[in-house]
Amino acid sequence: MEQFITAIAAVIFVPLVLLGYIILGERVVERLPERLQIWIRPYFWALPAIGFATIFMVYPLLRTVVLSFRNNADTTWVGLNNYVYFFTFPDTLTSLRNSLLWLIFYTSISVALGLVIAILLDRVRYESLAKIAIFLPVPISAVAASIIWKFMFDYQPPGTTQTGTLNALLGLAGQQPVAWLVNSTTNNAALIFVGIWSITGFCMVIISASLKAISTEVLEAARMDGANEFRIVQLIVTPLLWPTITVVGTTMIINALKTFDIVYVLTAGAYDTDVIATQMFNQLANAHYGRAAAVGVVLFVAIVPLLVVNIRRFQQQEEQR
């Protein structure tokens, strides 16, 4: 009951408090001398946002870097020990390798499939309906998606009835069932595929939107000149879509590096499926804060290049405004 009251109070009072903050604050600011107003007003407006960003992102980020050089109890400096641990311990190295697999395959396949499906659907009458089907997994949580795929990958010993869809299909083809999530040659691929399945619709929708912006005349002209559809896609469509593809690609790289939910729910990192983010969470759950922080920093360092790219792109857009 108490929870209800707090939640309802928050929904009603937070906007009211902010409204009061704005109206009363502006009353005060307006009374100030003109020159002071110009200085104070913007900070007054941006303060809640900047405050939140500082408390929950900027400060923790710096603090995590510091913690990564401290022992787990945060009492002494341990130099690079936590990093040495990360780069020498077999379990963490496996997580690093797996994250690399995610990075390469999740990113390239989800973007490529998004592109291919967008181009294919552009040519049929039932496009909007087909798009809904491909997009359907996007709003579904990783937790629910994992349970969906737990059934697809379900495994029973050979000779018994296979209730998992994939193994039943293998049985139809006369093959032995595969323990998808346990077998270390298939489990990472299986997990990555669940990730791809969940996100392809997202890539498709964005790529499709810019595909629609390509003028029909250009394509018609190429067709008149006798270019076949594959050449058109290769020489006209893909280059024109390239800016969009890179934007979607960077988003996917970040997703790949941050992958957590699917692995945590489906295998909990067992059977050599750990990724950086699950590794970090386990260290954190075991109160190995120094090590967990070092894993976080490694993850962050991997993302820094994209951060730079993002800022550059932002600055270019600003110049065009």
Added chain:
Amino acid sequence: MSGVQVTTRRETAPVTAAGTALDRWGRALQRLPLHLVIVIFIAIWIVPTIGMIINSFRAVGDMGTAGWWTTLFPPHGFTFASYQQVLNTENVATSIVNSVLITLPATVIQLAIATMGAYAFAWMNFPGKNIFFIVIVGLMVVPIQMTLIPVLQFFRATGLNGTIVAVWLAHSGYGLPFEVFLLRNYLGGLPREIFESAEVDGAGHAVRFLRIAVPMTVPAIASLTIFVFLGVWNDLLVALTYLGTSPNRPFTVVITQLVTSLGGGWQFLTAAAVLQMALPLAVFIFLQRYFVRGITSGSVKG
């Protein structure tokens, strides 16, 4: 249901003299592989979900002995047993309520703060504005993992750890950079004249913000609301870290903990997954237009 935009570019080949029936058949046949490939893609993308939904209406015993497809033929043997079992499982019913109590306030708090901050970045000049904004653009890609430990320690120190307030605040902090960025771009695109003429009429910033900026930004705020809402509703990592085993933990966390602790006999959790994804799917189906618009404006225009 007409959200996903359609300006299908069908083959508009010249149909002049070659419009004979044979020719049309020939062309249809040529396009057969195209349709086939598309149908395969559609199947891969919807069959898993359909299979699980069907399973959720079967007896747990049946799920272990025959595939979901066998139910398509009589005797179907549909039952709500899994749903009853899930709702009677400890913590599940409470956790669904918790998910609502976490999601609504978290969404309201961050959007209210973000809109205000975005207004300052769009329509005011101040020293350090560009640097602040570049930091915000940078923060958009910082992995949450980088912040978990210090924020957890902060919550422990303030006694907030394990409370729903902690998750509201954390979600708000994590969501703000993207929201401020998006809303600032939208607000900045509004016509300058409106704000200038309001200023000439003596309207202060409070009036300009509440009477002009906010009403005109409703489309962007609406799209964003859907995303933030679903993001929090579907979140696992944040809730798992700051709520863990607290009685306030949301549905996603409880499902996950059941999956890992049960080992065998987890099949009835299909019902839990269906309940968890019912809301996102309903939102997607009924608010498709905002959904797709939100995605495209968020990442393409940037």
